[in-house]
Amino acid sequence: MKIIHKPRIMSGLSCKIKMQHKTIGLVPTMGALHEGHLSLIRRARKDNDYVVVSIFVNPTQFSPKEDLKKYPRPLKQDMRLCKKEGVDIIFYPSVEMMYPKDYKTYIKVSKLDEVLCGKFRPGHFQGVTTVVAKLFNIVSADNAYFGQKDAQQAIIIQKMVIDLNIPVRIKITPTVREKDGLAMSSRNAYLNQKERKEAVVLYQALKLAGRLIKQGNKNSADIIKRMQYLILTKKSAKIQYLAIVDTQDLRLVSRIKEKILIALAVSIGKTRLIDNITVVP
Ligand code: AMP
Numbered sequence: 001m002k003i004i005h006k007p008r009i010m011s012g013l014s015c016k017i018k019m020q021h022k023t024i025g026l027v028p029t030m031g032a033l034h035e036g037h038l039s040l041i042r043r044a045r046k047d048n049d050y051v052v053v054s055i056f057v058n059p060t061q062f063s064p065k066e067d068l069k070k071y072p073r074p075l076k077q078d079m080r081l082c083k084k085e086g087v088d089i090i091f092y093p094s095v096e097m098m099y100p101k102d103y104k105t106y107i108k109v110s111k112l113d114e115v116l117c118g119k120f121r122p123g124h125f126q127g128v129t130t131v132v133a134k135l136f137n138i139v140s141a142d143n144a145y146f147g148q149k150d151a152q153q154a155i156i157i158q159k160m161v162i163d164l165n166i167p168v169r170i171k172i173t174p175t176v177r178e179k180d181g182l183a184m185s186s187r188n189a190y191l192n193q194k195e196r197k198e199a200v201v202l203y204q205a206l207k208l209a210g211r212l213i214k215q216g217n218k219n220s221a222d223i224i225k226r227m228q229y230l231i232l233t234k235k236s237a238k239i240q241y242l243a244i245v246d247t248q249d250l251r252l253v254s255r256i257k258e259k260i261l262i263a264l265a266v267s268i269g270k271t272r273l274i275d276n277i278t279v280v281p
Contacts, residue, residue: 001079001083001088003089003090004089005094006097007134010089010093010138010139011137011139011140013089014052014139022049022050023048023050023142024048024139024140024142025043025047025050025051025141025142025143025144025145026044026052026053026141026144026145026168027044027144027145028054028056028135028146029053029055029056030056030057030058030071030186031055031056031057031072031073031074031078032071032073032074032078032186033078034176034184034185034186035184036149036176036185037053037147039147039174039176040145040146041145043171043173044145045085045086047143047171048142048143050088050089051085051088051089052091052139052141053082053087053089053091054090054091054092054093055078056091056092056131057071059095059099059127060099060106060126060127060130061123061125061131062124063121063123066121067187067190072186075092078090091135091138098131106127106130107130107133107160109125109156109160109163111249112125112155112159112250113126113156115152115245115250115252116245116250116263116265117152117274119241125153128156128157129156129160132144132157133160136161136166136168141168142169143168143171144168144170145173146172147174147176148174148276148278149175149176149183149184149185149274149275149276150274151263151278154172155247155248158170177203180200181200181203181204182196182199182203183273183275185273188271188273190271191268191269191271192269194236195236195271198234198236198237199268199271199273201230201233201234201266202231202266202273202275204230205227205230205231206275206277208226209223209226209227209244209262209279210262210277213279213281214279214281216281217256218256219255220252220253223256224242224243224244227242228242231264234268236269237266237267237268239264239265240265240266240267241263241264241265242263243262243263243264244256244260245261245263246260246261247261256279257281258280259281260281261278262276262277262278
């Protein structure tokens, strides 16, 4: 397994691989790898000749108030996990390599970045699309893997790839959960014992909504109210948003007729967590 720091070296190696008509699968991550990331890596390993995992805690997707500094960076452990999963290359650039002093270019996918998480994290998705587009250009991947856990991110990246004619196939893989249903996330490490127990309410609320829809309830406002009641039984929980939206354009759905995305962001203590499910009525 190679560790590459410089974009120029990464591009050169990708070029050599492509000349041999081999395929490259890219798994973009911010590190602190867990089973959710590993599921993407395993899928990439199955589909491609070469697997590149990028590890980059991207500063442009954090607002000044967010946890950029304290975001976990257990590089040695990440390297060990990647090696075990048969990753060929870890691309681990520095901030200066990705954003040199005179950096000026940003990519914005309009509208889709203004709802759900975008409403509460202005500039976040612009940071994500910019870094992901850079990674696509540096790595020249045939396939790139993203988790359903970050549904809005996946939808926005898919749209960017279509709109900008970027020659990469986007593959979305299911959310990996802890035994009790909590979606795996590097940020779960911030939760104390009590918060960790209460955090399961996010998934419980999504499951409740799913059950109600399957039982024939089509009224989003009513479903959201019931989710709210359930979540607020937990002392440490503070709701940022609960929404039932279209799976393509993320527009709010008030009467549920076809497949929808139920998405939420809830702070448990000081830790902001997100989760989602899709439901077909
Ligand atoms: P991150 O390191 O948090 O930026 O995540 C890197 C990739 O892993 C993104 O595509 C995420 O959607 C995906 N991911 C994170 N957590 C999970 C999870 N629990 N299940 C599946 N994919 C995940």
